């Protein structure tokens with residue numbers, strides 16, 4: 001029997017999950033792993049782009065991993081460790097994050113009303129994310145902050161979302177913290193990570209750059225069809241690749257569409273999975289220190305972006321001397337498309353910069369717009385059950401899955417990295 005180290009492992013997608021799969025195959029002694037990537041550069045979501053001498057990541061990207069193995073890999077790259085200086089903008093206030101623990105700047109009447117509502121929150125078992133928010137924070141805090149934010153970030157109503165994705169990602173409400181933060185501005189850091197790491201040079205992608213050495217990656221290979229019975233993958237340019245093992249990191253619904261002879265139930269199940277799209281509005285500014293915080297959330301419903309971050313805070317190497325840069329993230333979905341054209345979006349961002357006191361129009365060098373078709377996997381009610389049916393089917397026909405979209409999970413980059421490692425170790429160990 002052929003040893004597993006000499007078998008052909010074909011990996012679809014060169015994001016961090018696919019790169020990690022090929023890298024760990026090599027570490028385990030298999031030098032026959034090949035990645036097919038549709039774009040001209042490996043890196044997936046961790047890639048960056050340059051505009052007029054400014055480098056932008058594709059959305060915020062900072063590393064807060066606690067996983068010691070991932071740290072041992074990322075820490076090889078010279079990096080900054082930032083304190084998570086996170087703020088929340090609600091006209092006209094800049095409130096510290098998490099907002100419910102930092103209500104001090106609001107009027108006495110507002111604070112009393114929000115806190116009264118907190119103390120009369122229901123204790124019934126929440127069945128959806130809206131009920132969870134009311135259960136945690138009370139109706140008034142929920143409806144004023146996390147509900148509008150959820151609509152922006154998840155591009156759906158909170159009542160449509162399930163609960164399993166929350167785990168450590170949302171701050172649980174504590175009466176002590178809410179009361180304390182309503183009486184003083186001197187509150188501690190409430191972010192779920194204490195340190196945010198970012199490469200000194202080369203953007204977030206620099207964390208995975210050393211892994212790319214000697215990997216076998218075929219770029220500009222747009223996978224369009226997969227025949228598992230013949231173990232053949234076809235690309236848009238007509239090329240075909242055979243394999244012994246297949247690792248998929250492409251979005252699950254997209255992958256199922258490419259598969260030959262899939263039962264109708266699986267095809268229909270995969271069609272119900274959906275993700276948000278992220279529109280990135282990246283702005284170069286001709287003056288220094290214009291952006292007040294490392295990143296911040298925007299709570300006003302009239303302001304389309306959910307979040308923005310300071311590009312130069314992450315690393316000064318991202319921006320020319322004497323300048324600043326900011327990137328806004330606007331989320332939408334096939335179920336809630338953005339009802340605004342690019343020109344109006346750019347104008348909207350200029351108005352926000354002015355309103356928030358960050359930059360006047362004459363300080364703005366450019367506004368760059370681009371879209372990421374896959375942002376966050378949406379955990380609408382019942383999604384996990386449907387997704388698991390699809391995953392089980394794919395495992396049963398011998399397809400290994402990895403990555404945020406391949407596994408259809410809410411993975412950060414460290415988890416996507418580990419999922420690529422785990423996938424090949426299932427074959428090789």
Ligand SMILES: Cc1cc2nc3c(=O)[nH]c(=O)nc-3n(C[C@H](O)[C@H](O)[C@H](O)COP(=O)(O)OP(=O)(O)OC[C@H]3O[C@@H](n4cnc5c(N)ncnc54)[C@H](O)[C@@H]3O)c2cc1C
Nearest residue numbers: 013015016017038044045059061062223403404411412413
């Ligand atoms: C808005 C946003 C902010 C984030 N912020 C952070 C953060 O601060 N910290 C953090 O750790 N993580 C963050 N993440 C998560 C992180 O980006 C992901 O976990 C990680 O990049 C996922 O990697 P992946 O390899 O699974 O997927 P991807 O990076 O999407 O890789 C999939 C690859 O498949 C390729 N592909 C797709 N279709 C085809 C095809 N048909 N043929 C061939 N190739 C194809 C794509 O081009 C891509 O290169 C953020 C994500 C988003 C969306």
